[in-house]
Amino acid sequence: MKKLILSILCVSVLFACRKLDQPITTDYTDAAYWQTQDDALAALASCYENLSDDQYYFGDEALSDNGYVSGIGYKAVSLIAAGAYDPSNLRVSDEWKYRYTCIRKCNIVTNNIDRIPTIDSTLKRRIVAEARFIRAYSYFQLATWFGDVPFYTNLITVEEARNITRSKREDVLSFVESELADIRAALPVNNYSGSAGYSDKDKGRITRGAAIALSARLHMFKSEWQKAITDCELLIGNAANGNYALQSSYANIFSAANEFNNEVIFDIQYGGGRTNSAQRTFMPQTVALLRSTLVPTQDLVDDYIMLNGRGIRETGSGYSENDPYTNRDPRMNATILHHGSTVTDFDGRLQTILTRPGSTPSTNSVDDQGASPTGYYFYKYYDRTATNYNSGLNLIVIRYADVLLMYAEAKNELGQLDAAVWNQTIRALRLRAGFNDAGATEFPGVGQDVLRTIIRRERRSELAFEGVRALDIRRWKIADQVMNRPVRGIKVNGGAFRTDANGYIIVEDRRFINPKHYLWPVPTFERDQNTNLGQNQDW
Template sequence: MKKLTIMILLAGVVVSCRKLDQPITSEFTETAYWRNAQDALDALTACYEHLAKDDYFFGDEALSDNAYVSGDGMLAVTRIANGSYDASNARDRDTWGYYFTTVRRCNIVVENIDRVPAMDAALKKRIVAEARFIRAYAYFQLTAWYGDVPFTTKVLSIDESRTISRTDKNTIQQFVLQELTAIQPDLPLNTQIAEKDRGRVSRGAAIALSARVHLFRSEWAAVVTDCEKLIGKTDNGAYQLFAGYSSQFTVANEYNPEVILDLQYGGGRTYDKQRQFLPQTVAALRSVLVPTQDLVDDYVMLNGKGIREAGSGYNENNPYTGRDPRFEATILHHGSKIVDFSGVEQTILTQPGSVPATNTVDDQGASPTGYYFYKYYDRTATVYQSGLNLILIRYADVLLMYAEAKMELGQLTAGVWDQTVRALRARAGFTDGAALTFDGGWSQSEQRTIIRRERRAELAFEGQRIFDIRRWKIADQVLSRPVRGIKVTSGSFNKDPQGYIIVENRVFVNPKHYQWPVPTFERDQNKNLSQNQDW
């Protein structure tokens, strides 16, 4: 323990005059480190590098009923989704280790920054606030997945790490909320962040994450309080919906005013996940991360009605016409058109028997559901390596959190609706008054269905669905049924009675699967770690 090794993959933030996108590795002895402000900034960059990663961002979608990953890709998330995992699962092990590394890196910054001589006081406060935010984010992730976890705000020795026990998740989440409140005065507004510092945590990010934690805990009044600090106000930052729904997920429109927090990529830090969710004829690789029929079915019609509601106008023989515009912006289906990396427009054919068959459910390398994701397709990628930032929190989610909290409190009014759902639908391209107008005759149950469906459509392929179905306690319902693909009339497919392809059957046991098991490897190292129920 004589050396402090800090991996600095310059991806999280722009620090000083250095480019963020060039990874370097520096090793310092304890006596030679913390010499100046740049050392502190570099240590903070190591925290940002461990904020999150693309494996989680994309893989989380397949943990829910929105998507499916064929095989053991993306850290074997399918085994979790279908209930066939144990405490040695790759994603389970990886998440535990990843976020405790994040915590350690942040603790290093907070514990050692006072060693920097004659450091500017305001800069010191900001660095500490950013590290505390990232640590809070990591602890929220850990408690969301595992429940009770080890908790520390200091750098542990090896011996201490092998004896620490688990702390109640509620205690840790209360700490997270207190941290997010305490650091706000030391964080800049998004409007105060210089171009060279884009990607750093803002005050708005701390408020929005606080709202998300309260949402996860069903603390509705606190969600309202947090969201009202950001909606229609500028004293905590200036946020608004970006004009185009689909265009906000492009390199050209990074750092638009809807983005509250994003995972930084570019230059030396890239990802190739789009090769796994685009059609084979576009990405030249097997399509393994794919949408489900259940997600497709939840997109409403242009009149705002669900496809099974009377008067919706849904035509099962022409299922993709007249749907929520966000459907076409998110998912490719039979007949969709896409411009590939060489600039050629392709028509995507997924039905069996289509020619060519490359993207159809007939081909073993194609999507087994007959659908492909389109959101986050980055045509500027070089050799399929994308540098497009991945948005972790955006203003649309703040509006949806606010609408849900007001609904649960029995306070969803036409005014709140117009601020939130109407605004989101209008931005998406809805024009029918029936879809845009609040109906005072809706019951709370009907309002809940609308708001939850709206969250699913707006935030699809952004990794939020799994957290939603867990906090709503419906995961045991929606993940205990088959993964379905397109409806087919030919071919030797496993199908349900309506003719929809059954890709696999899933099982979600309540309460067991609402918390992941503490990884076996960790319990082998630390005998004081207890295990979750039924594991």
């Protein structure tokens, strides 16, 4: 059977592990396997393949108020965002299946590696630690989306799979926390050439920094502020756990020429035999030659501050609706294409993107059926080096900037965000982005509530289109506010558009019911096979 039971029981295809992005689809029998350390490395490579994929990574943006997917692409996330889904939703059922397939693969490694007659002990500890990290990451994803989920670390039988019950979310997250702490010593730091048993060919593997950073993210999800601070301090200016720093250029972080830079802590590996073509759905159709279906919202654009540090609706911001993209946070132009943006296409031609109705040509404007319905396009992760639009660019899950933002948020929640912490975190990020006005860079000296608003806006601007916002709005318990607003696009003057009172296009109404939609339902198929799984509240 597919999904939970097959996800738990299927014998995984094992891949040669000379490079993480070069799978060889050779099947092996269990009896003939587990003879050498190369067998263990190949099995581990199969675990890496199930860390995540581009459909989840980019599709998650549309599960927040940052993005919108038109139609049923990205595994029908638009139905989830609109509150119009049920337990048979494709993304819901596929998430469950995908994560348990990964957990099964990891359990195969941890339960079988002792069968290898001879293996270097340091390498063995590292392989097991990497498999345990990937398994912990899968359980973290399951627990954040579904709450209580089945939990196991052995290779359970068909009958056990049909009768297993769900473990409490708190217990699953406690397991994740303990795993991430326990495996750190067995993982190398990100100085690959200087780490025992590691070389440059191992770039992209799980490091000690990744375990610490994911632990910090878990503590942020649980509002365990001091624990998050402790984790972050293990990475901020602490070379013993990794050599991390902000890159000098924000845009270059996401370029193929600058992969494996030391701002990246944990990313999903692409390249070689593994590529993604997601950019064909988020770039303008004159660039990617395909309908634009994954697009930014006006609400995201509105949250980018002015160069003087003020929000666009704040007194003295200098914002003008007649010239809305001037003097804005530089990260906006590095992330989003708007009316008047320029982009070099795959043929090396410089295109000016026109999105307002009535533009000539109209191919990328809101008038065109295949264009962005909001009048905006995502630009971050555009990869001009892609062959036939298939990009090998790695997708970043956690980077050092996120650690700084987690640190600032946790410090503020404990009332400890002072000028020194500000300078170390928010100011550093804004200076890197290109701010130079004191109103944006100097510590504002305001209260905790105002600082909370600033930090949350900073997270949104810095990490937009990196799949973080959906989790943030849920842990902050504001999803029922921001996801109950319509998806809005650019301001238009009349025409055949549905607009709000201020003239902004209304693309779609959304609904988020509290508490129902804070957890996804257990998929229908799984409950049909196992009546012990139960269901989440109101589903």
